[in-house]
Amino acid sequence: MGEEDERLCDARYIRALLARHGFHFSRARGQNFLTADWVPRAIVQCAGLDGTQDVFEVGPGLGALTRPLARAARRVVAAEVDVSLRPVLAETLAGLDNVDVLWADVLTLDLPALAAAHFPGGRPVVCANLPYAVTTPVLTRLLGSGLFAALTVMVQKEVAQRLCAAPGTPAYGAFSVYVGVHARPTIAFDVPPDAFLPRPRVTSSVVHMVCQKRPLRCEAVFFRLVRAAFGQRRKTLLNALSSALPLPKEELSALIASCGIAPSARGETLGIPEFESLADAYEKNGDGHNDL
Numbered sequence: 001m002g003e004e005d006e007r008l009c010d011a012r013y014i015r016a017l018l019a020r021h022g023f024h025f026s027r028a029r030g031q032n033f034l035t036a037d038w039v040p041r042a043i044v045q046c047a048g049l050d051g052t053q054d055v056f057e058v059g060p061g062l063g064a065l066t067r068p069l070a071r072a073a074r075r076v077v078a079a080e081v082d083v084s085l086r087p088v089l090a091e092t093l094a095g096l097d098n099v100d101v102l103w104a105d106v107l108t109l110d111l112p113a114l115a116a117a118h119f120p121g122g123r124p125v126v127c128a129n130l131p132y133a134v135t136t137p138v139l140t141r142l143l144g145s146g147l148f149a150a151l152t153v154m155v156q157k158e159v160a161q162r163l164c165a166a167p168g169t170p171a172y173g174a175f176s177v178y179v180g181v182h183a184r185p186t187i188a189f190d191v192p193p194d195a196f197l198p199r200p201r202v203t204s205s206v207v208h209m210v211c212q213k214r215p216l217r218c219e220a221v222f223f224r225l226v227r228a229a230f231g232q233r234r235k236t237l238l239n240a241l242s243s244a245l246p247l248p249k250e251e252l253s254a255l256i257a258s259c260g261i262a263p264s265a266r267g268e269t270l271g272i273p274e275f276e277s278l279a280d281a282y283e284k285n286g287d288g289h290n291d292l
């Protein structure tokens with residue numbers, strides 16, 4: 001570990017650096033910077049970087065994770081939305097010739113164009129300490145792009161539990177299903193609030209996701225059913241789906257039963273294969289009602 005890497009995780013050094021650049025933390029942008037140097041090391045290890053991978057980092061901040069990534073990867077492209085960090089990163093990443101910073105919002109960045117320009121022919125991995133306010137839309141975009149081989153990301157612990165939740169558990173929801181369709185997620189380790197400046201109120205977790213898209217025969221119908229089932233998760237599957245789908249209740253009940261699922265079951269107990277059977281049956285037997 002380099003001296004600069006350690007300094008970048010030192011709260012006193014960070015305060016002085018930011019004061020020198022007249023920088024003020026933005027809570028809206030989820031700016032909780034790492035102050036525990038074991039965390040970037042553990043993220044690099046969890047991502048399995050061995051000098052051959054290309055990395056896309058979201059939100060480099062002061063570069064506390066970017067520097068160790070740059071030493072462990074072939075190259076790093078990092079997207080940072082806050083241009084007031086430009087002079088800070090120019091200083092903290094000086095001398096690293098395999099890092100490019102894009103001053104861009106990851107929520108609107110053209111990811112296929114980014115991949116074509118920076119990672120031609122490759123399948124980069126994502127490593128990031130994500131801005132918590134936009135975790136779900138950022139992960140939805142990254143996973144949905146199909147461009148990445150794996151994601152190793154720090155998120156709030158309760159979000160990590162949702163990403164990895166199994167059917168029938170309280171944390172299981174529509175986003176668990178979305179993630180499960182695109183990747184195999186595991187929680188790697190927790191990070192306490194005192195590992196950040198400013199200190200967040202919640203514990204964080206690092207999640208590792210190996211991207212592997214499950215091919216769905218009727219993807220639009222599948223996700224429509226998932227949204228309907230979890231939109232009213234206290235209702236039975238029959239009631240939740242009947243208020244979202246243009247199908248008479250008796251037909252819907254028969255359709256659910258034809259998939260071996262009790263119409264009185266709750267949507268939150270269904271796994272991906274059950275939603276897939278329902279989507280297939282709905283697509284086949286919708287009788288012209290399934291104009292999604």
Ligand code: SAM
Pocket residue numbers: 029030031032033034058059060061062063064065066079080081082104105106107128129130131132134
């Ligand atoms: N990687 C640094 C670290 O671990 O110390 C900073 C992580 S901080 C939790 C999140 C970073 O993401 C901040 O630098 C913030 O400015 C940046 N950010 C927030 N929203 C963003 C967005 N939509 N696109 C790109 N970067 C964003």
